Amino acid sequence: MAPQIERPLSPFMTYRWTLTMVMSIAHRITGVALYVGTLLLVWWLLAAVSGPSAYANFQGFIGSWFGRLILFGYTWALIHHLLSGIRHLVWDLGYGFGPNEREWLTRAALIGSVALTIVIWIIAYAAGGLR
Amino acid sequence: MSGSKSIRTPLGRVRGLGSARAGTGDFWQQRLTAIALVLLIVPAILIVMMMLQRNHAAATQILGSSSVAIVLILFTIASVWHMKIGMQVVIEDYVHNEKIKLASVMANNFFCFAVALASIYAILKLSSGV
Numbered sequence: 001m002a003p004q005i006e007r008p009l010s011p012f013m014t015y016r017w018t019l020t021m022v023m024s025i026a027h028r029i030t031g032v033a034l035y036v037g038t039l040l041l042v043w044w045l046l047a048a049v050s051g052p053s054a055y056a057n058f059q060g061f062i063g064s065w066f067g068r069l070i071l072f073g074y075t076w077a078l079i080h081h082l083l084s085g086i087r088h089l090v091w092d093l094g095y096g097f098g099p100n101e102r103e104w105l106t107r108a109a110l111i112g113s114v115a116l117t118i119v120i121w122i123i124a125y126a127a128g129g130l131r
Numbered sequence: 132m133s134g135s136k137s138i139r140t141p142l143g144r145v146r147g148l149g150s151a152r153a154g155t156g157d158f159w160q161q162r163l164t165a166i167a168l169v170l171l172i173v174p175a176i177l178i179v180m181m182m183l184q185r186n187h188a189a190a191t192q193i194l195g196s197s198s199v200a201i202v203l204i205l206f207t208i209a210s211v212w213h214m215k216i217g218m219q220v221v222i223e224d225y226v227h228n229e230k231i232k233l234a235s236v237m238a239n240n241f242f243c244f245a246v247a248l249a250s251i252y253a254i255l256k257l258s259s260g261v
Contacts, residue, residue, distance in 0.1 A: 032221060035214045038246050045253035048194055052187040059184075082172060085165055092162060124180055 023106050027084040030077040037074045075120060080113035157216050164213035171206045178202065191257055200258040207250040215243040 015021075047058035061067045087109045090096045096105050143149065178199055182190050193199055218239045226232040 028221065031214070031217050035218055038210065038214065042246055042249050042253075045194075045250050045257075048187070048190055049253045049256050055187040055190065078172075082169065086169065089162065089165060089169075120176065124183060127180055127183065 019110075020102060020106050023084055023087075023110060027081060027088075030081040030084070033077045034074070034081060037070075037077070040070070040074065072117075072121065076113065076117040079116045079120070080109075083109040083113045083116070157219075161213060161216045164209045164216075167205070167209040168213060171202065171209060174202045175206045194254065194257045197258065200254050203254050204251055207247055207254070211243045211247040211250075215239060218243075 044058055044062075047054040062071060087096075087105050090105060091102075096102055137144075139149065178193070181193055185193070194203070219236060222232065222235045222239060226235050
């Protein structure tokens with residue numbers, strides 16, 4: 001192996017953080033979080049197959065404050081990744097690259113994700129779930 | 132050397148260096164599964180909402196109905212496919228040690244496959260009677 005040569009670091013840490021940069025890495029982080037979170041979905045389905053006691057076990061966890069916290073985080077990660085993904089699909093079609101358009105799209109995705117997460121949780125509580 | 136000119140060296144060609152030429156396929160499949168998920172997420176969230184606070188018997192009945200089962204299986208396949216491609220991109224971006232990269236890519240494939248199979252098994256078992 002050649003001796004390690006000191007090379008200058010790319011300025012990604014010293015550059016001023018813009019909204020689109022933050023959303024981009026948030027898209028990746030929420031993606032990885034959702035990837036890990038599929039374990040929760042698998043647990044839920046296998047608990048349903050395994051019988052009432054296993055299912056009650058799962059419900060006990062998901063109803064605890066810790067479980068609700070994880071579920072809330074998972075919901076937000078899902079909605080954020082969804083809206084940011086739609087933003088990417090719009091870009092894939094070639095629209096929304098102008099300086100104002102992309103800021104608008106990005107802001108809409110961010111605000112929309114928070115709003116939609118809260119709306120979904122309000123509906124869930126209203127429907128009697130997670131009392 | 133006869134034939135078309137190439138800037139690739141013979142050793143490079145033999146060792147299979149260079150692009151794997153699978154990028155376009157991955158790009159398209161990622162978009163395809165993304166659009167499928169945009170369509171499937173609404174019924175999926177509705178199904179989860181229906182299941183809240185239900186006891187095991189009610190939950191099993193909901194999960195066992197054909198339309199719910201089919202939607203969830205489609206959602207599972209699209210999600211797992213999408214997350215496999217996505218995680219592979221993340222691994223390729225950050226892991227540069229060849230051995231660890233190989234192990235990570237394999238682990239990613241195995242994890243996604245296991246999640247898909249476990250989910251589909253559970254859904255099918257519920258819909259054909261416990």
